[in-house]
Amino acid sequence: MRNFKHLIIGLCLVFLSISKVQSQIVISTPTLGFTQACAGPSFNSYNATFSFSPETSVGATNQFLIELSDPTGDFTNAQVIYTSAQGEFTTSPATITFAFPDTVAGENYRIRIKSTSPAATSTGSVPFPAYYKIQDSPFTINNLIETAVYCAGSSYLLTIDNPGGPDNDSPLQYDSLTFNWYKETSATTSVFVTSGETLSVSEPGTYFCETNYGSCSSNSYSNRVTVSESTTNGSFEISSSLGNPFCATDGPTTLSALNGNSYQWFKDGDAISGATNQMYQTNESGTYSVTVDLGDCSVSASITLENTGFTSSIDVQEVNMLNEGETLTATVTTDAVSPQFTWYKNGTVITGQTSNSYTIGQTGNYRVVINQTSGCNASNEFAFKVIEAFPDVPNIPNIISPNGDGVNDTWVIPQMYTTGTSTDVTIFNSSGKKVFETSDYLNNWPQSQIDFNQVNPVYYYVIEKDGQTKKGSITVLK
Incomplete structure (x- = not known):
C-alpha cells in the first residue's frame, strides 16, 4: 500500500514537472529591421522579428510587448512602446511593426520582447541610435544677420532666434532638443565647438548651429554667421x-x-x-x-x-478740358509685372476696358487702378477729371459780379493760364492778405460768398507763368 502511494506521488510530480515545462517559452533576441531609427512626424514605422518556442505553450490571452531601454541600453526603467492584441501572434517567428516615442535621443538604445502568458523576456537587441526629429527644417541664428563683430578682448554671443522671422521654425520651441555649435574650417568642413542654446565667440571665424540628432542626418541647421574682432569702429x-x-x-x-x-x-x-x-x-x-x-x-x-512694388505714370492732368466733339486718350506707363488695368467713371467700372489706355469722349470723374499680378501683389491708381473746356477769353477781366445769374459769376481768365498750364495764380484782398492761391486754376474764384462791407470791394491778382508775371485788380460788383 505504501509503495502504491509512493507511485501515485511520483506520477503527480512528473505530471507537474511536465506541466511546468509546457507552460514556459523561450523568446529569442529580436532581430532589427533597421540599423538606426531616425524617426519624425513624417515617418515612424520600424520592424523587429523574433522567435518563440514552443508555440503550443503560448496562452490564448498572451500579449507580446516591446520594451525600450534608456539611451545607454539599460532596461532598469524600461519603457513599453508596443503591446500586441491578445492572441495576435501564435506562430513563430513573428514580426512586429512599431513606432518610437518622440522623446528618443541617443546612440545606444536597445529593445527586448516580453510575453504575458506565460511570462517571459528576451535578451536585449544589439544597440542602435534612435532620434525623433520633431523639428527638421532650417532655422535662424543672430536674427539672420550674416556678420557680427566683437570688441578686442571681449566676445560676441550667438543665439538661436525664438521665434525669429515669420518663416523660422525655431527649435527652441521643443524642450526635448539639444544643440551643437560648429566652426567652419573650410567651405566643406567644420569642427565641433560646444553644445548649448548659445555660443560665446571670442575667436574670429564662421559659426553655425545644428540640432543634435546624433548620427541621423537632418535638415535642422542654422544660417552661417561670420564673426570678426574689431580694435576700432x-x-x-x-x-x-x-x-x-x-x-x-x-x-x-x-x-x-x-x-x-x-x-x-x-x-x-x-x-x-x-x-x-x-x-x-x-x-x-x-x-x-x-x-x-x-x-x-x-x-x-x-x-x-527697396520696395518690390512698381512705378507707374499717366499722361493726363488731374483736371482736363474737353471741347465739344473732342476726345482725350489717357495712357498708363508702368513697369509692373503682368499688370492688370481697371478703369472707372464716376465710381463705376467701365466694362471691357482692360488695356493700359482709354479714349474718353465725355466729362466725368475717372480713375484707373493698376494691379501687379505676379510676384509682389501691389497696386497703384490715378484719378483725374474731364470737364468742359473753359471759354477762351482774350483778356484777363478786372470785373466780376458773383450774383448767381450765371453771367460773369467767377473770374474767367484765358485758357493759357488755367489748369494744366503750370501757372501760379494768387489773389489778395485790399489789405494785402492772401485769400486764394493755386497752380491749377479752374476759373472758379470766388469759391465762397464775398463780404460786401465795402460797396465794391477790390482784390488784386498775381499770375506767374514761365518766369513772367502779370498783375492787376479785380473789382467785385453786386
Whole structure:
C-alpha cells in the first residue's frame, strides 16, 4: 500500500514537472529591421522579428510587448512602446511593426520582447541610435544677420532666434532638443565647438548651429554667421525679415542689428526718434543705418531698402478740358509685372476696358487702378477729371459780379493760364492778405460768398507763368 502511494506521488510530480515545462517559452533576441531609427512626424514605422518556442505553450490571452531601454541600453526603467492584441501572434517567428516615442535621443538604445502568458523576456537587441526629429527644417541664428563683430578682448554671443522671422521654425520651441555649435574650417568642413542654446565667440571665424540628432542626418541647421574682432569702429550687415527688395503689401519688414548694449537707427542720415532697439520695423524704402554700442567699441551698418512694388505714370492732368466733339486718350506707363488695368467713371467700372489706355469722349470723374499680378501683389491708381473746356477769353477781366445769374459769376481768365498750364495764380484782398492761391486754376474764384462791407470791394491778382508775371485788380460788383 505504501509503495502504491509512493507511485501515485511520483506520477503527480512528473505530471507537474511536465506541466511546468509546457507552460514556459523561450523568446529569442529580436532581430532589427533597421540599423538606426531616425524617426519624425513624417515617418515612424520600424520592424523587429523574433522567435518563440514552443508555440503550443503560448496562452490564448498572451500579449507580446516591446520594451525600450534608456539611451545607454539599460532596461532598469524600461519603457513599453508596443503591446500586441491578445492572441495576435501564435506562430513563430513573428514580426512586429512599431513606432518610437518622440522623446528618443541617443546612440545606444536597445529593445527586448516580453510575453504575458506565460511570462517571459528576451535578451536585449544589439544597440542602435534612435532620434525623433520633431523639428527638421532650417532655422535662424543672430536674427539672420550674416556678420557680427566683437570688441578686442571681449566676445560676441550667438543665439538661436525664438521665434525669429515669420518663416523660422525655431527649435527652441521643443524642450526635448539639444544643440551643437560648429566652426567652419573650410567651405566643406567644420569642427565641433560646444553644445548649448548659445555660443560665446571670442575667436574670429564662421559659426553655425545644428540640432543634435546624433548620427541621423537632418535638415535642422542654422544660417552661417561670420564673426570678426574689431580694435576700432567696425561694421556688420543689417538683415531685413522680408528680404531686400521687399513687398510692402506683405506688411512692414523688420530690420535687425547684431547684439549690443544700445542702438540708434537712422533713415537717410537722420536719426529716427525713439528707434533705439535692436530691431526696427518699416514699410518705407530708403537708406537705413544703425549704430551699435558694444561696450569697448561701437559698430555701424547700413542697408538701402527697396520696395518690390512698381512705378507707374499717366499722361493726363488731374483736371482736363474737353471741347465739344473732342476726345482725350489717357495712357498708363508702368513697369509692373503682368499688370492688370481697371478703369472707372464716376465710381463705376467701365466694362471691357482692360488695356493700359482709354479714349474718353465725355466729362466725368475717372480713375484707373493698376494691379501687379505676379510676384509682389501691389497696386497703384490715378484719378483725374474731364470737364468742359473753359471759354477762351482774350483778356484777363478786372470785373466780376458773383450774383448767381450765371453771367460773369467767377473770374474767367484765358485758357493759357488755367489748369494744366503750370501757372501760379494768387489773389489778395485790399489789405494785402492772401485769400486764394493755386497752380491749377479752374476759373472758379470766388469759391465762397464775398463780404460786401465795402460797396465794391477790390482784390488784386498775381499770375506767374514761365518766369513772367502779370498783375492787376479785380473789382467785385453786386
